[in-house]
Amino acid sequence: MSGVKEFLQRETGHFMSLMEVLARMTADGSSHRDAARVLYGLLWHSRALPEWVVRDPTGLWIAEDEDTKKPWECLNTAGCGRRKKALDRFGFFAGEIIPFLAKHCIDIRADQGSATPVLAGAEEQIDTTTLAEKDMQELKPDAAQVLSGEVSEVSEQIDIAYSGPREVAPAGISKREVLSVDWPLPAGAPTLQNIIDSxxxxxxxxxxxxxxVGKGVNGSHLWNPAILAFCLATKTPQKQWAAGKGALTSCLRRSFPDYLAQWEEAAKSL
Incomplete structure (x- = not known):
């Protein structure tokens, strides 16, 4: 890495494009699409998300109101597995996105092409506000690893249900949020906490x-309520019970409205 690039990356005001952020999130081997889905979900459900920054020929400027629509669409498109040139145009200031992701146990301080850590000034922020009680070696994220092996029966049905163009819901919510709701499981079914833990x-x-993974209500994996509902409503050779569609619809409408449209579309195939 050149001295100039290293200096820029140590500045908290250094611009990090979506392309650069996603590249660093995939350093563990996860896919570009899954990294985009994770980032979309974390941003969507954050009360204090980093400001969107736009880079154009005139320089850098912070997107507000309607101007934030295009960055969201760009990230959403990346979550569908399609790349856009605009990934280099939209992004964040490093001093905001690095501590934000660190709160979710995702460390993007190091450039993929270099072992040199970036943002020496922001490193103290991360250690004191988010990682003080955690060993960084334990925080190397799986970052949405792509499942290996044969595609399950439920996976095949989900692919059929989601075929064709569609609006993508946020990638997911925390385990704690999922378990805070009383899901309509039939008699004889295991508890949702047991399902998620196992x-x-x-x-x-x-x-x-x-x-x-984490036990109890802890753990940093993300859960998509719409797909979870689809799994609960589907019988497989390993799962002979099924939750009711009507009860699940009411549950998502009441507790997870952002995922209702995705669930209703998938439920058409049940």
């Missing part, structure tokens, strides 16, 4: 693996 194959598609 991660049976039939529920894999609902989980975006990032950070640590």
């Amino acid at each position: 991660l049976p194959k039939w529920v894999d598609e609902a989980c975006t693996k990032v950070g640590r």
